[in-house]
Amino acid sequence: MTESPDGTHDGTHATQPVLQPGAGPVRAAHYLPADPAAVFWGRLPCADDAPLLEVDPGSEVTVDTISHEGILEDQGSDPVAFFAAHGVPVDAVLRDAIELTATRRRDPATDGPHVVTGPIAVRGARVGDLLAITVLETLPRVPYGVISNRHGRGALPGEMPRGESNVSIFSPVDADGGSAALPRTAGAERDVHFPLAPFLGIMGVAAAGHERPHSVPPGAYGGNIDIKLLTEGSTLYLPVQVEGALAYLGDPHFAQGDGEVALTALEASLRATVRFDVVPASDPLAEFARVHGPFVETAxxxxxxxxxxxxxxxxxxxxxxxxxxxxxxxxxxxxxxxxxxxxxxxxxxxxxxxxxxxxxxxxxxxxxx
Missing domain, CATH: 3.10.28.20 (Acetamidase/Formamidase-like domains)
Structure with a gap:
């Protein structure tokens, strides 16, 4: 364990397995890893992008996602070193995240921070239809996450962070895997524990046209909608913008409060299994979504x-x-x-x-x- 800037100690004591690329449980017959050479970093797919995978409606796909926390420039662009400072051994750092920072760069002046896996074409999905993405399983790939607040961002820009530096707070997952912890700070009476509710902040379809959208603002195509209700069993409905839909996943969270006020919530990599279904353009819900955009259905x-x-x-x-x-x-x-x-x-x-x-x-x- 190492000292945090406030003089307290942090580290991970969890025993949850680390899901390296291709290792561990893969629920679906189709598996799409987060190949560092193929993922999108800071941008979302558009009509010009070729699918990495093509499936029939009703198919389940298991997708690896990589969190951007721990790999960004203000964190050193070195996940091994960043997480080692919080007591994480190198074999508990994801190899695809390590390779991504070693082989790729984004332009923070023009690109978002998010790593996005895809696109996935769904046969028969046409412009005007709805693509339904149902979340079947969300497995944590690591037993820790990060919550960040950066200058000029969040709900209180100019007020937080209070110092000159951006703040990234490391949060280990408890050994039972059901909750995360914010280790106590100087003067605090106890650690803070809160439940996990994993979901994908980014779920979307490719945007029409020839320009890849910035990964931060959400839109009619979905993208970074950050709706915490999209946990296992929930479905996101998206109006299809291009033939085949070209779906993608990213921005994995272990937990989030509505508002996500600091800028990020508990960001951490997930292995997600989803099912893709197509709702025809003639359905009243498709007409609704064409006018009003994405919507969600839970139990x-x-x-x-x-x-x-x-x-x-x-x-x-x-x-x-x-x-x-x-x-x-x-x-x-x-x-x-x-x-x-x-x-x-x-x-x-x-x-x-x-x-x-x-x-x-x-x-x-x-x-x-």
């Missing part, structure tokens, strides 16, 4: 979204989307839908740190059963 909720640089406008868009979704799914008129939302649904801030803010509603499906 308990329908989750429409609103995206805008202005948080207030994002809220308005989320409300409009919720009214339209209640009409598309249940046939409610606008007046009754608006009243129901006011009385019975919560609107949560997905995140305020990705240039484009996100708001999502939680509409209880049980209310319509």
């Amino acid at each position: 308990d909720y329908l989750v429409p979204t609103g995206l805008d640089q202005d948080l207030r406008e994002a809220m308005k868009k989320a409300v409009r989307a919720a009214i339209a979704l209640l009409h598309a799914r249940y046939g409610m008129d606008a007046e009754h839908a608006y009243a129901y939302l006011s009385a019975a649904s919560d609107f949560d801030v997905s995140q305020v740190v990705d240039l484009v803010c996100g708001v999502h509603a939680r509409i209880r499906k049980a209310d319509f059963s």
Whole structure:
């Protein structure tokens, strides 16, 4: 273990397995590793990009993802050294992350930080359809993660961080794998433990046109939507922008609070298994998504979204989307839908740190059963 800047100690004592490329459990018949030569770093796929894998609708695919935390320039661009400073042995650092920093560079002035695995073509997916991505399994690849706050970013730019340097806080996962810890700081009475709820912050389809989008702001194609409800069993519906959809995954999280106020949440690499399904353009939900953008379905909720640089406008868009979704799914008129939302649904801030803010509603499906 080594000392943190505040004089306290940190380190990892967890016994969770490390899922190196190609090693450990792979649930699906199709497996896509995070090949350092093929991943996107800071950009998202567009119509010009060739798929790394092509599958039929209904197929399950296991995908390795790499967290950007621990590999960025302000962390030394050397994951072995960065994590060694927190007591992590070299064999517990992911080899694909090590190779990525050794062989690739991004331009932080023009590119985002995120590492994205894909694209994956889904046969028969056409412009106007919906691609449904259902999360079946999210396995931590390492027993630790990082939460960062950088100057000019987060919910309190200019106030946090308080010092001259960016702040990256190392968080080990408990031995049972069910929670993470923030080791106590000087003056604190105890460590802080919080539950894990792994999900992928980036799930998307390729953008139309010839330009690869920046990886930070989300859009109609999905991307960095950072909705923490997208845990195992949840489905993200995305309006297809190009033939084959060209889906991708990235920005893995172990946990996140709504808002993600510091800039990142508990970022850490995952091995995710997802299923791809196609909803035809003739379905009312496809028409809804073409107008209002991505939406989520969980076991308990329908989750429409609103995206805008202005948080207030994002809220308005989320409300409009919720009214339209209640009409598309249940046939409610606008007046009754608006009243129901006011009385019975919560609107949560997905995140305020990705240039484009996100708001999502939680509409209880049980209310319509």
